[in-house]
Amino acid sequence: MIGVVGLGAVGSLFVYFLNRAGIVPRVVQRRRCPEYVFCAGGQCGGLRFTDVADLGDVEYTVVAVKAYDSASVVPLLRGVAVVAQNGIGGYEAIKERYPNSVPAVVTYGVYREGCRSELRGVGEIYLPRAAERLAEALREGGANVVVVDDIEPVRWLKLAVNAAINAVTGLLQGPNGVVVALPQARELASAVVGEVAKVAEALGVKIPKDPLEEVLRIAAATSKNISSTAQDLAKCRRTEIDYLNGTVVKYGEALGIDVPYNKALYLLVKAKEVLCAGRE
Numbered sequence: 618m619i620g621v622v623g624l625g626a627v628g629s630l631f632v633y634f635l636n637r638a639g640i641v642p643r644v645v646q647r648r649r650c651p652e653y654v655f656c657a658g659g660q661c662g663g664l665r666f667t668d669v670a671d672l673g674d675v676e677y678t679v680v681a682v683k684a685y686d687s688a689s690v691v692p693l694l695r696g697v698a699v700v701a702q703n704g705i706g707g708y709e710a711i712k713e714r715y716p717n718s719v720p721a722v723v724t725y726g727v728y729r730e731g732c733r734s735e736l737r738g739v740g741e742i743y744l745p746r747a748a749e750r751l752a753e754a755l756r757e758g759g760a761n762v763v764v765v766d767d768i769e770p771v772r773w774l775k776l777a778v779n780a781a782i783n784a785v786t787g788l789l790q791g792p793n794g795v796v797v798a799l800p801q802a803r804e805l806a807s808a809v810v811g812e813v814a815k816v817a818e819a820l821g822v823k824i825p826k827d828p829l830e831e832v833l834r835i836a837a838a839t840s841k842n843i844s845s846t847a848q849d850l851a852k853c854r855r856t857e858i859d860y861l862n863g864t865v866v867k868y869g870e871a872l873g874i875d876v877p878y879n880k881a882l883y884l885l886v887k888a889k890e891v892l893c894a895g896r897e
Protein backbone atom coordinates (compact mmCIF):
# COMPACT_ATOMS: atom_id res chain seq x y z
CA MET A 618 0.00 0.00 0.00
CA ILE A 619 1.18 3.57 -0.77
CA GLY A 620 0.27 6.84 0.98
CA VAL A 621 0.40 10.42 -0.23
CA VAL A 622 0.45 13.52 1.98
CA GLY A 623 -0.59 16.67 0.12
CA LEU A 624 -3.08 16.43 -2.72
CA GLY A 625 -1.93 19.37 -4.80
CA ALA A 626 -0.08 19.58 -8.09
CA VAL A 627 2.65 17.03 -7.38
CA GLY A 628 0.54 14.85 -5.07
CA SER A 629 -2.12 14.53 -7.76
CA LEU A 630 0.57 13.65 -10.33
CA PHE A 631 1.67 10.71 -8.18
CA VAL A 632 -1.95 9.60 -7.59
CA TYR A 633 -2.57 9.84 -11.35
CA PHE A 634 0.30 7.49 -12.18
CA LEU A 635 -0.53 5.12 -9.32
CA ASN A 636 -4.16 4.95 -10.49
CA ARG A 637 -2.98 4.06 -13.99
CA ALA A 638 -1.04 1.21 -12.38
CA GLY A 639 -4.25 0.01 -10.73
CA ILE A 640 -3.29 1.36 -7.29
CA VAL A 641 -5.70 3.42 -5.14
CA PRO A 642 -3.45 5.17 -2.62
CA ARG A 643 -4.39 6.49 0.81
CA VAL A 644 -4.24 10.29 0.85
CA VAL A 645 -3.99 12.77 3.71
CA GLN A 646 -5.22 16.19 2.68
CA ARG A 647 -5.33 19.54 4.42
CA ARG A 648 -8.05 21.59 2.66
CA ARG A 649 -10.18 18.64 1.57
CA CYS A 650 -11.14 17.82 -2.02
CA PRO A 651 -13.90 15.18 -1.98
CA GLU A 652 -13.15 14.73 -5.66
CA TYR A 653 -10.01 15.65 -7.57
CA VAL A 654 -9.76 16.00 -11.36
CA PHE A 655 -6.49 15.40 -13.18
CA CYS A 656 -6.04 16.40 -16.83
CA ALA A 657 -3.31 15.07 -19.12
CA GLY A 658 -3.07 15.13 -22.90
CA GLY A 659 -6.47 16.75 -23.22
CA GLN A 660 -8.17 14.02 -21.18
CA CYS A 661 -9.58 14.78 -17.69
CA GLY A 662 -10.72 12.27 -15.10
CA GLY A 663 -11.44 11.88 -11.40
CA LEU A 664 -8.56 10.55 -9.30
CA ARG A 665 -9.21 7.44 -7.18
CA PHE A 666 -7.88 7.64 -3.61
CA THR A 667 -8.92 6.83 -0.06
CA ASP A 668 -9.15 10.02 1.98
CA VAL A 669 -7.69 9.26 5.45
CA ALA A 670 -6.45 11.07 8.52
CA ASP A 671 -3.94 8.30 9.33
CA LEU A 672 -2.09 6.44 6.58
CA GLY A 673 -1.84 3.27 8.64
CA ASP A 674 0.41 0.48 7.35
CA VAL A 675 1.90 1.81 4.10
CA GLU A 676 5.26 0.93 2.57
CA TYR A 677 5.81 4.48 1.28
CA THR A 678 4.53 7.94 2.13
CA VAL A 679 4.93 10.34 -0.79
CA VAL A 680 5.35 13.81 0.71
CA ALA A 681 4.06 16.38 -1.78
CA VAL A 682 3.76 19.53 0.30
CA LYS A 683 5.56 22.85 -0.14
CA ALA A 684 8.99 22.90 1.48
CA TYR A 685 7.86 25.34 4.16
CA ASP A 686 5.11 22.87 5.23
CA SER A 687 7.57 20.02 5.76
CA ALA A 688 7.58 19.98 9.57
CA SER A 689 3.77 19.78 9.63
CA VAL A 690 3.74 16.37 7.93
CA VAL A 691 6.16 14.53 10.24
CA PRO A 692 3.45 13.08 12.55
CA LEU A 693 1.70 11.70 9.46
CA LEU A 694 4.66 9.77 8.06
CA ARG A 695 4.63 5.98 7.81
CA GLY A 696 7.03 3.59 6.07
CA VAL A 697 9.65 5.19 3.85
CA ALA A 698 8.92 8.93 3.41
CA VAL A 699 9.65 9.96 -0.18
CA VAL A 700 9.91 13.75 -0.17
CA ALA A 701 9.07 15.23 -3.57
CA GLN A 702 9.99 18.90 -3.29
CA ASN A 703 11.95 21.57 -5.09
CA GLY A 704 14.91 23.15 -3.39
CA ILE A 705 17.00 22.05 -0.46
CA GLY A 706 16.07 22.24 3.21
CA GLY A 707 12.52 20.85 3.24
CA TYR A 708 13.61 17.21 2.98
CA GLU A 709 16.38 17.89 5.50
CA ALA A 710 13.81 19.22 8.01
CA ILE A 711 11.85 15.97 7.64
CA LYS A 712 14.91 13.68 7.69
CA GLU A 713 15.99 15.24 11.01
CA ARG A 714 12.69 14.25 12.62
CA TYR A 715 11.90 11.09 10.62
CA PRO A 716 15.13 9.36 9.56
CA ASN A 717 13.37 6.81 7.32
CA SER A 718 13.11 9.46 4.58
CA VAL A 719 14.57 9.89 1.11
CA PRO A 720 14.33 12.78 -1.38
CA ALA A 721 12.78 12.66 -4.84
CA VAL A 722 13.18 15.10 -7.75
CA VAL A 723 10.25 15.85 -10.05
CA THR A 724 10.80 17.60 -13.38
CA TYR A 725 7.21 17.26 -14.62
CA GLY A 726 5.26 20.53 -14.68
CA VAL A 727 1.77 20.48 -13.16
CA TYR A 728 -0.59 23.42 -12.80
CA ARG A 729 -3.12 23.20 -9.95
CA GLU A 730 -6.21 25.26 -9.29
CA GLY A 731 -8.31 24.16 -6.29
CA CYS A 732 -9.22 20.49 -6.75
CA ARG A 733 -8.02 20.22 -10.32
CA SER A 734 -4.58 19.72 -11.83
CA GLU A 735 -3.35 19.86 -15.39
CA LEU A 736 -0.17 18.22 -16.62
CA ARG A 737 1.67 21.02 -18.45
CA GLY A 738 5.14 19.56 -18.94
CA VAL A 739 6.37 15.99 -19.26
CA GLY A 740 9.55 15.32 -17.33
CA GLU A 741 10.92 12.66 -15.04
CA ILE A 742 10.63 11.47 -11.46
CA TYR A 743 14.06 10.72 -9.99
CA LEU A 744 14.10 8.31 -7.06
CA PRO A 745 16.85 6.72 -4.95
CA ARG A 746 17.20 2.92 -4.79
CA ALA A 747 15.40 2.83 -1.41
CA ALA A 748 12.20 3.73 -3.33
CA GLU A 749 12.64 0.98 -5.96
CA ARG A 750 9.17 -0.56 -5.50
CA LEU A 751 7.51 2.85 -5.66
CA ALA A 752 9.47 3.43 -8.86
CA GLU A 753 8.13 0.19 -10.33
CA ALA A 754 4.54 1.15 -9.50
CA LEU A 755 4.92 4.61 -11.04
CA ARG A 756 6.57 3.13 -14.15
CA GLU A 757 3.68 0.68 -14.41
CA GLY A 758 1.43 3.75 -14.52
CA GLY A 759 3.41 5.30 -17.36
CA ALA A 760 5.64 7.70 -15.45
CA ASN A 761 9.20 8.40 -16.65
CA VAL A 762 11.09 7.21 -13.60
CA VAL A 763 14.86 7.30 -13.16
CA VAL A 764 16.29 5.37 -10.20
CA VAL A 765 19.71 6.71 -9.18
CA ASP A 766 22.36 5.56 -6.71
CA ASP A 767 23.02 9.13 -5.55
CA ILE A 768 20.21 11.68 -5.87
CA GLU A 769 22.09 14.67 -4.39
CA PRO A 770 23.66 15.73 -7.74
CA VAL A 771 20.19 15.65 -9.31
CA ARG A 772 18.77 17.75 -6.45
CA TRP A 773 21.51 20.36 -6.94
CA LEU A 774 20.98 20.46 -10.69
CA LYS A 775 17.27 21.11 -10.11
CA LEU A 776 18.21 23.69 -7.47
CA ALA A 777 20.35 25.50 -10.06
CA VAL A 778 17.41 25.49 -12.46
CA ASN A 779 14.98 26.85 -9.88
CA ALA A 780 17.48 29.37 -8.46
CA ALA A 781 18.00 30.77 -11.96
CA ILE A 782 14.41 30.70 -13.27
CA ASN A 783 12.03 31.17 -10.36
CA ALA A 784 13.21 34.43 -8.78
CA VAL A 785 13.95 36.09 -12.15
CA THR A 786 10.53 35.22 -13.60
CA GLY A 787 8.84 36.00 -10.29
CA LEU A 788 10.29 39.50 -10.11
CA LEU A 789 9.79 40.17 -13.83
CA GLN A 790 6.30 38.59 -13.65
CA GLY A 791 6.97 36.88 -16.95
CA PRO A 792 6.85 33.32 -18.31
CA ASN A 793 9.90 31.05 -18.08
CA GLY A 794 10.80 31.93 -21.68
CA VAL A 795 12.05 35.39 -20.62
CA VAL A 796 15.16 33.71 -19.21
CA VAL A 797 16.11 32.69 -22.77
CA ALA A 798 14.64 35.62 -24.71
CA LEU A 799 15.85 38.60 -22.65
CA PRO A 800 19.65 39.12 -22.60
CA GLN A 801 19.41 40.81 -19.19
CA ALA A 802 17.49 37.88 -17.66
CA ARG A 803 19.82 35.39 -19.33
CA GLU A 804 22.90 37.17 -17.97
CA LEU A 805 21.37 37.18 -14.49
CA ALA A 806 20.47 33.48 -14.70
CA SER A 807 23.99 32.67 -15.83
CA ALA A 808 25.52 34.52 -12.86
CA VAL A 809 23.12 32.78 -10.44
CA VAL A 810 23.97 29.34 -11.84
CA GLY A 811 27.69 30.07 -11.59
CA GLU A 812 27.30 30.71 -7.86
CA VAL A 813 25.23 27.55 -7.35
CA ALA A 814 27.89 25.50 -9.13
CA LYS A 815 30.62 26.95 -6.88
CA VAL A 816 28.66 26.12 -3.72
CA ALA A 817 27.84 22.60 -4.94
CA GLU A 818 31.50 21.96 -5.78
CA ALA A 819 32.58 23.17 -2.33
CA LEU A 820 30.11 20.68 -0.84
CA GLY A 821 31.60 17.89 -2.94
CA VAL A 822 28.48 17.58 -5.12
CA LYS A 823 29.23 16.99 -8.83
CA ILE A 824 26.36 18.49 -10.80
CA PRO A 825 25.67 15.89 -13.55
CA LYS A 826 25.13 18.29 -16.48
CA ASP A 827 26.18 21.81 -17.43
CA PRO A 828 23.74 23.71 -15.19
CA LEU A 829 23.43 26.75 -17.46
CA GLU A 830 22.61 24.57 -20.46
CA GLU A 831 20.00 22.80 -18.31
CA VAL A 832 18.52 26.15 -17.20
CA LEU A 833 18.22 27.34 -20.81
CA ARG A 834 16.87 23.97 -21.95
CA ILE A 835 14.14 23.93 -19.30
CA ALA A 836 13.33 27.64 -19.68
CA ALA A 837 12.84 27.03 -23.42
CA ALA A 838 10.91 23.79 -22.89
CA THR A 839 8.58 25.48 -20.38
CA SER A 840 8.71 28.89 -22.06
CA LYS A 841 4.98 29.56 -21.68
CA ASN A 842 4.81 28.25 -18.10
CA ILE A 843 4.50 30.64 -15.22
CA SER A 844 6.96 29.46 -12.57
CA SER A 845 5.67 28.58 -9.13
CA THR A 846 7.41 31.64 -7.66
CA ALA A 847 5.88 33.92 -10.30
CA GLN A 848 2.47 32.39 -9.54
CA ASP A 849 2.98 32.80 -5.80
CA LEU A 850 4.08 36.45 -6.07
CA ALA A 851 1.23 37.25 -8.48
CA LYS A 852 -1.25 35.92 -5.91
CA CYS A 853 0.64 37.28 -2.88
CA ARG A 854 1.25 33.76 -1.60
CA ARG A 855 4.34 32.65 0.31
CA THR A 856 7.09 31.44 -2.03
CA GLU A 857 9.72 28.71 -1.52
CA ILE A 858 12.55 31.15 -2.05
CA ASP A 859 14.15 30.23 1.31
CA TYR A 860 14.73 26.74 -0.11
CA LEU A 861 15.94 27.97 -3.51
CA ASN A 862 18.21 31.05 -3.66
CA GLY A 863 17.96 31.21 0.14
CA THR A 864 19.68 27.83 0.43
CA VAL A 865 22.49 28.97 -1.88
CA VAL A 866 22.97 32.04 0.34
CA LYS A 867 22.94 29.93 3.52
CA TYR A 868 25.53 27.43 2.26
CA GLY A 869 27.58 30.12 0.45
CA GLU A 870 27.92 32.28 3.54
CA ALA A 871 28.74 29.25 5.72
CA LEU A 872 31.46 28.21 3.25
CA GLY A 873 32.82 31.74 2.72
CA ILE A 874 31.75 31.78 -0.93
CA ASP A 875 30.44 35.09 -2.34
CA VAL A 876 26.95 34.62 -3.77
CA PRO A 877 25.84 38.22 -4.43
CA TYR A 878 23.41 37.44 -7.24
CA ASN A 879 21.57 34.76 -5.28
CA LYS A 880 21.54 37.08 -2.26
CA ALA A 881 20.13 40.00 -4.25
CA LEU A 882 17.36 37.88 -5.80
CA TYR A 883 16.59 36.30 -2.44
CA LEU A 884 16.27 39.69 -0.72
CA LEU A 885 14.13 41.12 -3.52
CA VAL A 886 11.67 38.20 -3.43
CA LYS A 887 11.50 38.33 0.38
CA ALA A 888 10.86 42.08 0.17
CA LYS A 889 8.10 41.45 -2.36
CA GLU A 890 6.54 38.91 0.01
CA VAL A 891 6.53 41.56 2.76
CA LEU A 892 4.93 44.13 0.44
CA CYS A 893 2.33 41.51 -0.42
CA ALA A 894 1.68 40.47 3.19
CA GLY A 895 -1.91 40.77 4.18
CA ARG A 896 -3.09 41.21 0.61
CA GLU A 897 -3.64 37.46 -0.01
Ligand SMILES: NC(=O)C1=CN([C@@H]2O[C@H](COP(=O)(O)OP(=O)(O)OC[C@H]3O[C@@H](n4cnc5c(N)ncnc54)[C@H](OP(=O)(O)O)[C@@H]3O)[C@@H](O)[C@H]2O)C=CC1
Nearest residue numbers: 623624625626627646647648682686689702703723726727
Ligand atom coordinates in the same frame (compact mmCIF):
# COMPACT_ATOMS: atom_id res chain seq x y z
N1 LIG B 1 3.84 22.09 -9.36
C1 LIG B 1 4.88 21.57 -10.06
O1 LIG B 1 4.85 21.49 -11.31
C2 LIG B 1 6.10 21.11 -9.35
C3 LIG B 1 6.25 21.30 -7.99
N2 LIG B 1 7.38 20.83 -7.37
C4 LIG B 1 7.57 20.97 -5.92
O2 LIG B 1 6.71 20.03 -5.25
C5 LIG B 1 6.38 20.52 -3.95
C6 LIG B 1 4.85 20.56 -3.82
O3 LIG B 1 4.43 21.58 -4.67
P1 LIG B 1 2.97 21.61 -5.36
O4 LIG B 1 2.40 20.26 -5.46
O5 LIG B 1 3.12 22.43 -6.61
O6 LIG B 1 2.18 22.47 -4.26
P2 LIG B 1 0.60 22.56 -4.01
O7 LIG B 1 0.39 23.76 -3.17
O8 LIG B 1 -0.11 22.41 -5.32
O9 LIG B 1 0.28 21.23 -3.16
C7 LIG B 1 0.71 21.09 -1.83
C8 LIG B 1 -0.45 20.41 -1.11
O10 LIG B 1 -0.01 20.00 0.19
C9 LIG B 1 -1.09 20.27 1.09
N3 LIG B 1 -0.58 20.29 2.46
C10 LIG B 1 0.25 21.17 3.05
N4 LIG B 1 0.52 20.79 4.31
C11 LIG B 1 -0.19 19.65 4.52
C12 LIG B 1 -0.33 18.76 5.63
N5 LIG B 1 0.29 18.96 6.79
N6 LIG B 1 -1.13 17.67 5.49
C13 LIG B 1 -1.77 17.44 4.33
N7 LIG B 1 -1.67 18.23 3.23
C14 LIG B 1 -0.88 19.32 3.35
C15 LIG B 1 -1.64 21.57 0.61
O11 LIG B 1 -2.92 21.74 1.17
P3 LIG B 1 -3.79 23.07 0.88
O12 LIG B 1 -4.54 22.77 -0.39
O13 LIG B 1 -4.66 23.16 2.09
O14 LIG B 1 -2.81 24.22 0.76
C16 LIG B 1 -1.65 21.35 -0.89
O15 LIG B 1 -2.84 20.72 -1.32
C17 LIG B 1 7.02 21.93 -3.87
O16 LIG B 1 8.29 21.84 -3.24
C18 LIG B 1 7.19 22.32 -5.33
O17 LIG B 1 8.22 23.29 -5.52
C19 LIG B 1 8.37 20.17 -8.05
C20 LIG B 1 8.25 19.98 -9.40
C21 LIG B 1 7.13 20.46 -10.15
Ligand SMILES: CC(C)(CO)C(=O)C(=O)O
Nearest residue numbers: 782839842843844845846
Ligand atom coordinates in the same frame (compact mmCIF):
# COMPACT_ATOMS: atom_id res chain seq x y z
C1 LIG C 1 11.26 24.23 -13.54
C2 LIG C 1 10.23 25.26 -13.13
C3 LIG C 1 10.82 26.64 -13.13
C4 LIG C 1 9.12 25.15 -14.16
O1 LIG C 1 8.21 26.20 -14.08
C5 LIG C 1 9.72 24.92 -11.74
O2 LIG C 1 10.09 23.88 -11.18
C6 LIG C 1 8.82 25.85 -10.98
O3 LIG C 1 8.05 26.57 -11.61
O4 LIG C 1 8.93 25.81 -9.72
